[in-house]
Ligand code: SF4
């Protein structure tokens with residue numbers, strides 16, 4: 001096979017050659033912790049891609065499966081002592097595989113759904129809107145702040161509930177905001193599966209709709225939407241709005257004294273906070289969620305052994321939940337077992353994907369005593385409505 005088919009990977013050739021096979025990247029890789037087979041480790045993936053780029057080996061179904069068994073969590077990037085971004089290399093390979101029509105079928109099916117319906121659940125746009133759960137909310141047509149809902153919050157009941165609570169909090173704080181009536185998928189799945197054309201089209205569509213609303217700030221509760229809107233959209237086109245995660249906005253309201261929590265009347269509950277990979281390692285938002293959690297009097301924030309930049313993925317990233325939900329659930333157990341072993345009863349998430357994968361893993365492995373809670377639900381339960 002010639003080098004020619006791997007155009008994007010070719011741009012990473014120098015980085016690939018820097019890899020000296022030390023395996024430091026593999027130690028905390030969540031896949032490597034579950035599949036003890038060298039090819040599945042980040043080091044193994046780098047070696048496979050290096051050979052493919054040299055024209056050695058073939059792109060068989062097994063090779064594709066091995067390379068896509070990855071949450072794109074970025075843990076390997078932080079531990080590579082040669083300074084290689086493994087995830088940049090894997091993402092470049094995914095773009096080439098997409099162009100070569102080698103993307104696994106589960107991912108192409110999902111991208112077809114986005115193309116057809118504008119969302120990952122292939123639901124008609126009017127099928128379920130976040131505001132249906134809360135008919136009392138009447139929003140202005142235009143506002144300076146726009147809440148970008150995302151597919152999970154719009155079409156899946158669990159994140160829908162917690163995101164609706166986030167909207168309630170904004171209403172309670174008298175924040176003037178609006179949403180898009182005709183929002184489409186942010187493009188994060190297309191980006192993760194290497195379909196840059198679809199990512200760009202979704203970017204153009206959503207940016208034009210946001211601009212029609214006159215918003216100067218866009219806030220979202222989904223780290224996947226946040227990363228793509230903040231980090232990738234500006235690469236496609238100029239945007240005249242700022243992008244925030246809901247935790248950053250709420251942390252601002254704490255600083256300004258607008259968001260106040262009820263005083264503690266009972267013993268504080270210990271909680272662990274899961275840094276979502278897309279929000280933390282990929283976008284550097286570590287402190288805003290911690291500020292919220294440290295300010296709520298009813299809880300005491302503890303840290304996972306590996307946290308912030310070193311946090312272990314929940315298992316739900318990179319499309320792994322749809323490609324191999326069993327493996328995604330097993331990876332989630334790493335975090336849930338730590339909470340159990342330390343007798344910490346609550347794990348807080350700030351991401352629909354973490355929330356769903358943790359919840360399904362907890363149910364599967366009968367971790368009945370453990371509670372998985374979205375940070376918006378906690379804020380909604382703890383806000384002092386009399387002090388706003
Ligand atoms: S991105 Fe995460 S899952 Fe993928 S190889 Fe790196 S550490 Fe492993």
Ligand code: SF4
Pocket residue numbers: 018019020021022023024025026042043046079080081082083084086
């Ligand atoms: S840590 Fe870096 S240099 Fe070492 S095997 Fe992993 S990617 Fe290669």
